[in-house]
Amino acid sequence: MADAAPPVEGGFAAWADLDSHRRWLLAEGQRLLDHYGGARVPAGFATLGNDGTMVDDTAQGIITARMVHCYALASLMGVPATAPLADHALDALLDGPLRDRRHDGWFADASGSSRKKAYLHAFVALAGASAAMAGRPRGTELLQAAARVIDERFWIAGEEVLQPSFAADWTDPEAYRGANCCMHGTEACLALADATGEDRWLDRALSLARRFGHDIPSAHDGRLPEHFDPDWTLLPDYGADLPTDDTRPFGLTPGHFAEWAGLLLKVEAACLTRGRTAPEWLLGDAVRLFDNAMAHGWAPDGKPGMVYTIDWADRVSVPNRAYWVQAETANTALMLMRRTGEARYEGVYRMVWDYIAATLIDRTAGGWRQEVDADGTLSGVVYPTREDLYHDFQATVIPLIPVSASVAGGLRAQHSERIDRLAA
Known part of the structure; x- marks a missing residue:
């Protein structure tokens, strides 16, 4: 195994507090915003190839939703020419062929009918929430439409999780329960709570965090299995025939340990911001999940970077290093450093950004x-193309704000504090 993160001495200056590092992040974020603007098509946003040119001009639902989110964040940050891109993607989701006018909800792409997936709809809700907080003209319209679909179709009362998918006409609910769509559902619920002020969205985020960030890892030595049947029986062989699947791979995904750890810290921040008591397990489980991500996922083959997946014996399954895994590891290391003050997390943050x-x-x-x-x-075993800037752009923004329930909410609160200081 490669060396762990280099030691950072006590009393350290966190990179994220240095003007030079923050300028670097802003410059990198601008570079990403410029690059992915090239994915715009009439019906939304499409897929770019590794050479930066368009692979297919068919608008993609997830890409278009994530572009709303990211360009709305950029508009909140005062980046010129980003609000029109956010608005273009908003119009595409509300009026274009990505929306199912017959049965409601959204399609995977603009080419026609597809299964209705909670994974996609979580990003549509996130898009609406972020756009609303950024003051985009149709942000609240998308927020309300997406929230209604989640309420009426995807939320399973009693289980307090998201139903992973249905047929296009909302028949044939999938006989499966999974962590990935619920992970992004947690993110969406936190953003909806920030955008609407409604406690029910925080209650849902806390329920999802409890199941996937506390209960399941507590039963599996601090690791997070992701695939279950509708009775919550573990499916250990799920995905064995396609271990490189991009959303439901076989085995364990250390990057998701790290991403869920970050979500636990965001749920804690949401509780505290609203004057609610935050369960103690949120921080403890965040630390445990992240430490397991690093112990089992970072450089297990002696080479730097966090691997895509490991098997049930903690052996590397897919050794390739995906971009989002590194981005989410950096994000959570940063949040843990800010939450705990521990220098070891600063060391991880620096190490991961050096690798990126x-x-x-x-x-x-x-x-x-x-x-x-x-x-x-x-x-290109898992990701043969480059789809959008969601993970990488967020990694350039999260260090610029305090630990917050949502990125848009954190930016909005930061702006409000500056206005209050100027008015004082």
């Missing part, structure tokens, strides 16, 4: 390389 800058940032074609092998060579 040296290996993933594409200074020729733009954007980030979505996936590399253990030696840092471009690969």
